[in-house]
Amino acid sequence: MKKIGFLSFGHWSPSPNSGTRTAGDALLQSIDLAVAAEELGADGAYFRVHHFARQLASPFPLLAAVGARTKKIEIGTAVIDMRYENPLYMAEDAGAADLISQGRLQLGISRGSPEQVVDGWRYFGYEPAEGQSDADMARLNAEIFLKALTGQGFAQPNPRPMFPNPPGMLRLEPFSEGLLERIWWGAASDATAVWAARMGMNLQSSTLKFDESGKPFHIQQAEQIRAYRAAWKEAGHTRTPRISVSRSIFALVNDMDRMYFGTGRPEEDQFGYIEPEKRAVFGRGYTGEPDRLIEELRQDEAIAEADTLLLTVPNQLGVAYNAHVIESILKHVAPGLGWR
Structure with a gap:
């Protein structure tokens, strides 16, 4: 058995060919798609966060709205860029969204990817400390966020408060029990996957990874997952971690599918640079008749290692499609793969 959800970037464009011409379209259709996915029996509705782009950007209003409209489906992100976040304010937002969904939040966070603008986090008022990189800042924010989710009091109470305080130091409210175990780290390298394991976070591995061996993407990703599991065991955590991978998979079952995705072009990994001097490997997509997909996906080592598969969806084609x-x-x- 494998949990299967969708991952939407929430693209929108004023183009006449787009089913989401405005930000409002993208948000409202994201909610409707989560409802539809739950009715179909999917396990998760996940959303990407990109700033300064015509895509989904502020996740917590969307997550809360999805939580209020659904009953069973997991609701998450993949991922929130922690370079842009106030971790304490974020802990309050996350606690509220999790309580609205009654404990279904699966929150993916990360250092983030290259953005639409140069050092966009600076416009949000954040700067790395002297001697730190933006990646260091993201990991520090993540650590503060995780500590806040423990529910431990840390703030000195006012001796003459407007409202009565509970005894002792005060924690952030609202606090949602169990949310700490449902935080995921999006890792692009083996080292950050190992760090995430030591921190007690679940692992999200996307369709992109820094190239660390020149091997095919799915093999590098599987090796990353195994390194993560080894580090998790070494850290002595008692629970079993969750691990997700993302894939673009399209089954050609009707003429519309063939029109949109039946190009016949070979699908293969791509190697390139997303940052200067950082070579990355982009995982191939999978498109074809169901029987062919079953055979090809059976060879994907990383999917086999993961307990959760996120299907990237072309959200601009509309909710029904x-x-x-x-x-x-x-x-x-x-x-056909034993996932259902």
Whole structure:
């Protein structure tokens, strides 16, 4: 069995060919798609966060709205860029969203990816401390965030407060019990995956990874997952961690599928540079008739290692078509792989 959810970047464009022409369209359709995915039996609705872009950017209003409209589906992010976040304010937002969804929040956080503007976090008022990089700042913010989610009091109470205080130091409210165990780190390297394991976070591994060996993407990703599991065991954590991977998978089951995605072009990994001197490998997509997909996906070592698979969806094609994309995998592909 494998949990299967969708991952939406929430693109929007004023183009006449776009099903999401405004930010409002992208947000409202994201909610509707989560409702539809739950009705289809999918396990998760996840959303990407990008600043300064025509994509989803402020996750917590969306997560709370999805939580209020659904009952069972996991609700998450993949990922929130911690370079942009006030970790204490974020802990309050996360606690509220988790309580609204009754404990279904699965929050993916990370150092983030290259953004639309240069050092965008500076416009949000954040600067790395002297001698630190922006990645160091993101990890420090993550550590502060995790500590806040323990529920331990740390703030000195006012001796003459407006409202009565409980005894002792005060914690952030609202506090949601169990949320700390549902925080994930999006790791692009083996080293950050190991760090995430030591910190007690679940692991999200995307369709992009820094190239550390020249091997095919799915093998490098599987090796990253194994390094994470070894570090988790060495750290002595008592619970079993969650691990997710993301893939673009399209089953061609009707003429519309073939029109959109049946290009016939070979799908393979791509190597390139997302930052100067940082070579990355981008994982291939999977497109084809269900029987062919089953055989190809069976060879993907990283999917086999993970307990959760996130399907990236073309959200600008509208709710109905994206629900069809999800249903096609759940109905025609997942059973053949033993995932359902």
